[in-house]
Amino acid sequence: MLYNHQTKQWESPYWHPAVTTDAVVFGFDGVGLNVLLIQRGQEPYKNMWALPGGFMRPEDESAEACVYRELHEETDVDDIYLEELQTFSSRDRDPRERVITIAFFALVVKDKYQVKGGDDAQEAKWFPVKDLPTLAFDHQVIIETALERLRQRIHFEPIGFHLLGKEFTMPQLHSIYIAILDPPEDDTKLRDRRNFPKKMLRLGYIKETGKRVTGNPHRSPKLYTFDEEAYQQAKKIGMRLEF
């Protein structure tokens, strides 16, 4: 140990900055992308909206464990897609002291994600990516970085599924690609509804369930599932998704 509780000193020759983790949690509401934000209950930036996250503790097994802990305080989610985004370490990120943040980005099924409203968070709320409030710290930049990463990822990896439930329809999946990539109006190859299922099914890791969604004044769309096993197999062979 390097913290001497007797002398209350850090007995290390090296500098020790504070470290936090923050998460950019994306959800999809059928039309557009949303980000989960919490309203800060303390200074600095009190009452301002910020990314969920907090200081890392000695008992956290890892940075990833820390994010999970923080997210559980805010919500009930268990199965989420979580990926490390980037660290943010410039000098004046936090007015209190220098803080290094390890940012993650996450994809969740928005409806399953029950917003609790945890300890120091006054309120947790979803905001459309296209209409974000003024954000605390450098969280604006972090979200933009996460969005870029998301756009990169969706091109070549099937992570869009994590924004939907186990069963989904092709139009739903398609709308996610449109929402994330936001191609120009005249880009038929992406926007044309008719090509999308063909491209997806060719990959070989999306299976029909046989079920359909009823209750709409039009033809009932088929329900599909993502076959993780088939995907891992396809990945080995070297098949790549491209959009």
Added chain:
Amino acid sequence: MLYNHQTKQWESPYWHPAVTTDAVVFGFDGVGLNVLLIQRGQEPYKNMWALPGGFMRPEDESAEACVYRELHEETDVDDIYLEELQTFSSRDRDPRERVITIAFFALVVKDKYQVKGGDDAQEAKWFPVKDLPTLAFDHQVIIETALERLRQRIHFEPIGFHLLGKEFTMPQLHSIYIAILDPPEDDTKLRDRRNFPKKMLRLGYIKETGKRVTGNPHRSPKLYTFDEEAYQQAKKIGMRLEF
């Protein structure tokens, strides 16, 4: 400030771990990939090989600035490709105290990279990726992570150029793709020399210099350059490299 020099205490309610940066520096020798390692001059893991890196200091503007500082201590490199890889933060990474490491991965022109041998580094040396020594800390894992990232990147982004000088031949570039991706022997589409230049030139951001390399007992290969401007343009349009 939170460190009180009078009482020699950290006046912060939060935990402060030590933070280091490590760099996985890749170089190419014409046949295979190499990694730059330094032999540790101090305990722990004294005399063992490790990644170049070190503890972050309060005066470092950012983690990236810290890596650059560390790399300059070991070497003379100015223009290198540097990208954040991932943080490593599990509990028992360092026997002294808990240390969070921000790992980077870098591509350099091996011949231009003059190994100096800095302060606490007894020696710096290149090792073939396929024949690494036993490594200190969890650096073995970090290198494997970097290799995976490199393989992902090379598929869709033209970073191979950073391993070569300003001017290079198609066979050279091809050998880099083979070395990094290491496709099976029967994978003609990648291994066949004849398809490679066509695929590359189609991208539009590789230009002929008009020069050739002489001195070999066979036809002189053409020299090409990477046109950064044309690449940025192609990227905007949405053109993507795929291998």
Added chain:
DNA sequence: ACAAAAGTGTTACCGCTACACCCATGA
């Protein structure tokens, strides 16, 4: 002249793109 390696050419095939049309459903 020869070996070694680089450059150029060619064809068949597959998959994507851009189209049009039909079907199911609830109001």
Added chain:
DNA sequence: TCATGGGTGTAGCGGTAACACTTTTGT
């Protein structure tokens, strides 16, 4: 029966993959 949205079909085009052959250079 009508509007709405979802599913199915197809032809042309383009780029890739798998081929063979010629050219250059130093010894």
